[in-house]
């Protein structure tokens with residue numbers, strides 16, 4: 001049972017933050033910028049099936065909202081789910097915005113729009129923290145985690161400042177003091193799932209990763225009471241259904257998560273499994289049978305894992321040691337046997353790829369039976385070990401940290417550096433993988449093999465009342481998605497009936513993954529068309545290689561401790 005003292009102490013903490021800060025009222029309009037259109041991650045067709053508008057919530061903004069003085073009024077507009085109205089802008093004394101790299105373009109447009117009407121704008125979030133120079137046009141920049149610097153910003157605002165930069169000391173925020181995010185600002189039915197966060201940081205050292213640069217390598221975790229209070233808030237607000245732990249690696253501090261899961265299990269049992277959980281975790285999760293069983297008992301049903309490459313030399317070079325010296329497919333199967341499906345990330349374009357990686361990657365995705373494989377092109381994200389190395393080697397494109405022009409994400413706009421393998425070969429590999437992996441027959445085959453392995457015993461069969469996914473019954477969902485599928489309907493029907501006969505308990509999970517095909521199937525074909533154009537330009541001498549930044553002086557490799 002959630003302990004009352006935990007709840008109260010968090011409320012008290014919020015009051016302490018609020019009462020020591022400015023009292024003069026202020027209308028704050030929080031605007032979550034649009035992600036670039038045509039992204040792998042928007043799952044727009046799957047959202048449409050249940051009447052949602054976007055998969056994920058703006059958790060960062062509603063966390064910042066919880067840090068503001070109580071005398072300040074907050075409105076939230078998520079540009080991915082709703083229109084920004086003139087009346088919202090007219091109401092606001094200040095706009096707070098910001099997000100990730102693939103929101104940069106809309107964030108910069110918002111800054112211009114606000115400044116043109118004399119409305120002060122504050123930017124923060126991961127991309128601002130990684131590339132503050134891109135946001136010089138904003139009135140205020142909040143660089144790094146907001147908790148420890150928001151007080152300074154509020155004091156500056158209160159004394160009349162209208163410009164400034166506030167930079168947090170890296171990795172110093174005590175997340176046990178972070179108040180409950182303002183979930184009340186959300187319109188739950190706009191989202192496929194609601195995000196919460198238990199930890200920040202990851203102990204691993206993957207070269208391309210910006211998480212360890214933004215949040216450090218020593219995971220900081222919230223207290224059990226604090227985490228349960230967040231979930232209880234959602235529950236009391238009437239939310240039911242899918243909750244995603246947005247942690248970049250939930251098992252980064254195994255001791256901490258193992259201590260928390262029994263508490264979470266008790267809490268969820270007492271609420272009749274009102275929430276089902278997902279998260280991201282490193283592949284070494286498969287080595288810990290006890291942890292797998294704990295996650296299963298706690299109602300986790302899917303995990304995102306970064307697999308990246310089938311090639312050991314490439315894994316070694318990118319410092320993804322946790323994926324080496326193991327059967328990757330066997331590790332994925334262990335997670336299936338613990339009742340959780342796996343969605344995985346793969347990347348093409350590493351220096352160490354010796355010849356084609358296409359077939360080994362396709363083989364691995366098939367052998368592991370991973371239905372949704374997010375295969376992207378390598379993208380040198382700002383402020384990572386990879387980007388620093390490429391900068392030293394003089395291989396970075398001049399605008400490597402600018403949001404890609406036009407639409408898309410790392411699927412269409414990756415490889416923002418001079419490659420060692422021929423760019424043409426990389427793109428051909430990439431296209432071949434997408435073509436084979438998202439062929440309806442291959443996709444359905446993986447679903448059938450997954451269904452044979454997925455242990456769904458003990459899982460609640462019916463969705464809780466109020467769960468957005470319950471708006472459409474499983475059988476209706478199957479008919480709906482079959483009618484929307486542009487091709488391969490018979491193959492999908494066969495996959496459905498095979499899964500029903502092999503493992504009837506897995507059907508809800510399997511049909512959900514089928515629904516995601518409505519997005520990833522057509523999306524993969526869209527990406528292939530874009531890649532075909534790039535290949536054609538390369539083959540016909542039309543590709544103009546972007547200018548490179550001059551090499552920077554070598555510096556000691558900064559891996560955060």
Ligand code: SF4
Nearest residue numbers: 202204205206209248
């Ligand atoms: S395991 Fe994931 S979060 Fe951790 S360093 Fe690697 S890519 Fe980053």
